Amino acid sequence: MAAQTEPDIVLYDLACIKNVCFSPVVWRIRLMLNYIEPTLKGFGLVPGESASKYTVPAIQHVPTKTYIMDSEPIAQFLESTYPDPAVPLTSELGREIEAEARAVLGTAFRTSVMPREMEILSPRAQVYFRRTREASLGHRLQDLLDKEEQTWNAVGDGMRAVGELMRTHKADGSFVLGAQPSYTDFFITGSLQCARVVDEGVFRRFIMYPGYEEVYEACLPYMEKKD
Numbered sequence: 001m002a003a004q005t006e007p008d009i010v011l012y013d014l015a016c017i018k019n020v021c022f023s024p025v026v027w028r029i030r031l032m033l034n035y036i037e038p039t040l041k042g043f044g045l046v047p048g049e050s051a052s053k054y055t056v057p058a059i060q061h062v063p064t065k066t067y068i069m070d071s072e073p074i075a076q077f078l079e080s081t082y083p084d085p086a087v088p089l090t091s092e093l094g095r096e097i098e099a100e101a102r103a104v105l106g107t108a109f110r111t112s113v114m115p116r117e118m119e120i121l122s123p124r125a126q127v128y129f130r131r132t133r134e135a136s137l138g139h140r141l142q143d144l145l146d147k148e149e150q151t152w153n154a155v156g157d158g159m160r161a162v163g164e165l166m167r168t169h170k171a172d173g174s175f176v177l178g179a180q181p182s183y184t185d186f187f188i189t190g191s192l193q194c195a196r197v198v199d200e201g202v203f204r205r206f207i208m209y210p211g212y213e214e215v216y217e218a219c220l221p222y223m224e225k226k227d
């Protein structure tokens with residue numbers, strides 16, 4: 001019997017000179033794929049990746065020739081197509097954490113990660129991202145770094161509050177909902193891993209707040225495959 005070489009899922013990612021996944025939204029889906037990998041392997045499938053178009057993440061589901069873009073619809077598709085192991089996509093606590101994290105972690109992230117990620121994008125991607133990001137900001141990406149300390153001071157209380165929320169079920173385990181991962185863990189860890197690939201110092205700054213490192217470390221088994 002011929003070995004099956006065609007992947008079931010093709011994940012589209014950004015071009016990065018470190019040749020690793022770094023976009024926070026792509027990491028959400030990669031974490032989910034790596035978590036359900038035993039299921040995919042059970043079907044005799046091998047993973048494979050390709051280049052990006054439009055926004056990433058985007059996937060191609062090869063057996064059904066389905067293309068899907070954006071992390072949320074991709075997560076819904078994966079969860080309904082590969083329900084075992086389950087990845088709870090929403091919970092009341094998860095929604096609250098994601099909304100708060102978008103506001104506080106997102107603000108610090110945009111200030112500290114966005115200007116620095118230029119360094120690791122492929123040269124073509126860098127030109128494109130610099131042009132589009134600077135046009136929407138109305139100033140140079142570099143200027144964000146002038147307000148870095150001020151920004152982190154302003155989000156400190158919010159960062160601590162999100163960390164506290166993430167420890168709600170700490171008696172049952174390190175994940176947001178306790179013993180098993182949910183989409184919220186991949187949401188948070190995706191951003192932390194992106195920060196880490198871009199700049200270790202920024203990553204350390206995030207995990208100084210209690211609660212973040214626990215979730216990140218609990219997700220480490222699903223980050224071994226990162227290219």
Ligand SMILES: N[C@@H](CCC(=O)N[C@@H](CS)C(=O)NCC(=O)O)C(=O)O
Pocket residue numbers: 014023024025026054055056057069070071072132
């Ligand atoms: N809401 C989308 C966001 C996707 C997104 O903005 N991806 C960025 C990379 S982090 C991208 O591909 N940008 C391309 C562009 O801005 O043209 C998701 O959750 O997937």
